[in-house]
Amino acid sequence: MNSLPLITSWLSLGSLEPHPNVTPSVIFGLSWLYFILFLMNVAWTWRSFKKGHHIDMPAFAGGGHIPTAAVWAVYSTVLMLVSVIHFSCSSSPESFWLIMPDFAKTAVDAVVADARYFFAATSIGFVLMLLFREWLARPNVGWALLNLSLLFLTISMTDWDFRQIVGKPDNVPIVAMLFIVGFFTWVFFYRANENDRRAAQGLPPVESVNNEKVLTWPDLVYTEMICMIAATALLVLWGIALQAPLEEPASAVKTPNPSKAPWYFLGLQEMLVYYDPWLAGVVFPSVILGGMMAIPYIDFNKLGNGYYTFNERKFAITTFMFGFLPLWVGMIILGTFLRGPNWNVFGIYEFWDVHKLEALNNVNLSEYFWYGLGKPLPMAPAGSDFWKQAPYILLREAPGFLAIGFYLAALPGLMAGTIFKKFFIRMGFVRYMVFSNLVLMMAALPLKMVLRWAVNLKYFIAIPEWFFNV
Amino acid sequence: MLNAVRGKSAGASAEVAAAGAAPAAPVKPALPPIPVKPPAAKDKKAAVGVDRRSFVAACFAPVVIGFSAMAATSLIWLLDLARFMFPNVLVEPPTAFKIGPPSDYPLGGVSTKWLAARGVWIVHTDQYKGRNLIYALASVCTHLGCTPNWLEGEQKYKCPCHGSGFYVNGINFEGPAPRPLERVGLKLAADGQLEVDKSVKFQEEMGQWEDSNSYVDGSLV
Numbered sequence: 004m005n006s007l008p009l010i011t012s013w014l015s016l017g018s019l020e021p022h023p024n025v026t027p028s029v030i031f032g033l034s035w036l037y038f039i040l041f042l043m044n045v046a047w048t049w050r051s052f053k054k055g056h057h058i059d060m061p062a063f064a065g066g067g068h069i070p071t072a073a074v075w076a077v078y079s080t081v082l083m084l085v086s087v088i089h090f091s092c093s094s095s096p097e098s099f100w101l102i103m104p105d106f107a108k109t110a111v112d113a114v115v116a117d118a119r120y121f122f123a124a125t126s127i128g129f130v131l132m133l134l135f136r137e138w139l140a141r142p143n144v145g146w147a148l149l150n151l152s153l154l155f156l157t158i159s160m161t162d163w164d165f166r167q168i169v170g171k172p173d174n175v176p177i178v179a180m181l182f183i184v185g186f187f188t189w190v191f192f193y194r195a196n197e198n199d200r201r202a203a204q205g206l207p208p209v210e211s212v213n214n215e216k217v218l219t220w221p222d223l224v225y226t227e228m229i230c231m232i233a234a235t236a237l238l239v240l241w242g243i244a245l246q247a248p249l250e251e252p253a254s255a256v257k258t259p260n261p262s263k264a265p266w267y268f269l270g271l272q273e274m275l276v277y278y279d280p281w282l283a284g285v286v287f288p289s290v291i292l293g294g295m296m297a298i299p300y301i302d303f304n305k306l307g308n309g310y311y312t313f314n315e316r317k318f319a320i321t322t323f324m325f326g327f328l329p330l331w332v333g334m335i336i337l338g339t340f341l342r343g344p345n346w347n348v349f350g351i352y353e354f355w356d357v358h359k360l361e362a363l364n365n366v367n368l369s370e371y372f373w374y375g376l377g378k379p380l381p382m383a384p385a386g387s388d389f390w391k392q393a394p395y396i397l398l399r400e401a402p403g404f405l406a407i408g409f410y411l412a413a414l415p416g417l418m419a420g421t422i423f424k425k426f427f428i429r430m431g432f433v434r435y436m437v438f439s440n441l442v443l444m445m446a447a448l449p450l451k452m453v454l455r456w457a458v459n460l461k462y463f464i465a466i467p468e469w470f471f472n473v
Numbered sequence: 474m475l476n477a478v479r480g481k482s483a484g485a486s487a488e489v490a491a492a493g494a495a496p497a498a499p500v501k502p503a504l505p506p507i508p509v510k511p512p513a514a515k516d517k518k519a520a521v522g523v524d525r526r527s528f529v530a531a532c533f534a535p536v537v538i539g540f541s542a543m544a545a546t547s548l549i550w551l552l553d554l555a556r557f558m559f560p561n562v563l564v565e566p567p568t569a570f571k572i573g574p575p576s577d578y579p580l581g582g583v584s585t586k587w588l589a590a591r592g593v594w595i596v597h598t599d600q601y602k603g604r605n606l607i608y609a610l611a612s613v614c615t616h617l618g619c620t621p622n623w624l625e626g627e628q629k630y631k632c633p634c635h636g637s638g639f640y641v642n643g644i645n646f647e648g649p650a651p652r653p654l655e656r657v658g659l660k661l662a663a664d665g666q667l668e669v670d671k672s673v674k675f676q677e678e679m680g681q682w683e684d685s686n687s688y689v690d691g692s693l694v
């Protein structure tokens with residue numbers, strides 16, 4: 004069976020209906036996906052069987068315990084049945100029933116099609132991940148999570164809009180990247196938990212026990228060579244299977260709709276929605292780069308050097324992960340899968356309607372302030388020159404300047420006296436100021452996002468006359 | 474094999490013993506006579522200095538010449554490059570162009586006729602300060618420069634890059650764009666046609682929309 008054209012036809016979908024949710028080729032492709040899932044789980048069942056773990060049943064279920072392998076075996080069987088059903092039903096897509104139900108689509112879209120809920124969900128997910136890291140990093144739980152996400156992906160393929168966005172050749176590697184990020188996060192917690200457990204028992208970390216030296220040649224070089232070959236093979240296959248999408252010739256007066264940055268810059272593009280170009284495009288990226296270079300100099304925690312740990316570096320790891328997972332990867336997901344025409348947010352099962360209306364009327368802080376006081380915006384008399392205008396403009400934007408000044412100048416001091424007291428003592432003044440300003444700048448993005456969504460705040464300081472907006 | 478090795482080492486140790494048995498008293502070699510300095514060598518400044526300097530100069534001369542030549546070449550290059558910025562022939566449409574009589578642009582309409590070729594919308598509206606005006610808006614988003622789309626149904630310009638929206642009159646109201654779209658020059662030419670002049674810009678936030686070069690009275694239609 005030649006599966007390459009199969010996969011591509013299943014992604015590109017030739018059909019008479021304009022937007023068919025299921026077609027014979029979709030069902031046929033899915034049967035293969037389920038079959039692969041089945042094979043993966045057979046392997047896992049075998050592993051569980053070898054390990055011989057048991058699950059203790061709760062008292063109401065009669066107590067006792069059942070082998071983990073049995074559970075996985077049942078699950079694998081179900082997968083195989085599902086795969087067979089797909090194989091045998093692919094000729095009648097109209098009556099096919101193993102699809103993503105509409106109520107589930109509506110429920111998922113209700114969350115993800117609203118940037119507020121999406122961001123809240125990723126942040127809450129992040130906190131839960133930290134809280135339940137002990138449980139989540141167990142191999143069986145990790146495997147179950149992988150299965151859940153793959154099942155979600157597979158069954159969602161029965162939706163036309165989902166297939167358009169996930170199956171776009173541009174986006175396929177991003178889907179893969181999500182799984183890779185998930186895997187490495189899991190590996191980190193798995194190893195960190197182990198060392199943390201050992202530390203609690205007064206044992207040294209695994210890395211310092213297992214520090215047998217190996218030879219560069221052949222151990223390292225061979226590994227590198229195999230990786231090289233595997234990566235090349237993957238790239239070649241990828242290049243053959245997924246065609247690079249070509250668009251119409253570039254034109255200065257026609258911008259594709261939506262117009263997306265390369266995927267790794269989608270975080271920056273999302274930032275541009277909330278901040279002025281010079282901030283989101285120049286200042287913040289520089290601060291991100293400079294800040295990451297500064298980490299070794301502001302970090303005074305000597306623990307966790309050369310081994311995985313979470314408990315010994317709680318603050319550092321949490322801060323970094325928050326910046327990386329919800330703020331960077333989360334924004335890549337938002338930009339890739341959820342932003343559609345006119346840069347509106349769409350659900351993953353929602354049709355990309357160019358005419359979708361989202362009310363986004365935004366208000367500057369100065370307008371809130373002066374109109375709130377019942378006064379007009381301070382404005383220089385018409386025809387006055389720069390020096391006459393300047394005091395009026397500064398007065399108009401005074402609330403914004405005060406807010407920013409408080410945020411970047413006063414807040415570090417307040418935090419030094421309260422939550423960051425220990426940090427301030429350990430770091431000294433200069434290091435602490437660098438550190439606190441970096442943290443505050445990082446927090447500035449979610450803060451502005453939340454303010455934009457909650458009160459439609461546009462800019463803290465808005466001086467379009469001088470191209471200065473914050 | 475073993476025997477051979479043993480025999481060899483035995484022989485070697487015998488040799489060492491023999492050498493040790495006859496310790497040779499070190500003989501002090503006779504010192505060679507100190508050479509007499511030639512008279513010329515004594516006068517360092519006169520003889521050596523001149524030689525050394527000329528040697529150094531001889532070494533550096535090609536380097537200096539080479540670097541000067543390179544600097545000169547680069548300079549010419551740079552000047553050439555600068556000249557490149559001012560081409561003899563500019564294959565660009567002239568910035569001023571006629572767009573037909575005002576009657577082509579009825580009140581309440583946004584014309585996208587000149588968008589593809591010239592990057593302007595011709596707007597005839599009474600939505601800006603209640604005055605009946607025709608003006609030309611540059612199709613450049615004031616956020617980061619993408620080209621927004623005119624959405625007839627929603628009566629707004631909507632940018633596909635970060636979602637900025639502008640009312641029909643060009644004023645920004647949603648998304649991150651910090652200021653209204655820019656007007657370009659528009660006047661009624663002597664032959665009764667409207668003439669756009671893209672070489673001038675008028676920014677609302679600078680109060681430049683009051684400039685009579687930025688619009689044409691719409692009641693002329």
Ligand code: FES
Binds near residue numbers: 617635
């Ligand atoms: S360029 Fe138009 S919204 Fe950013």
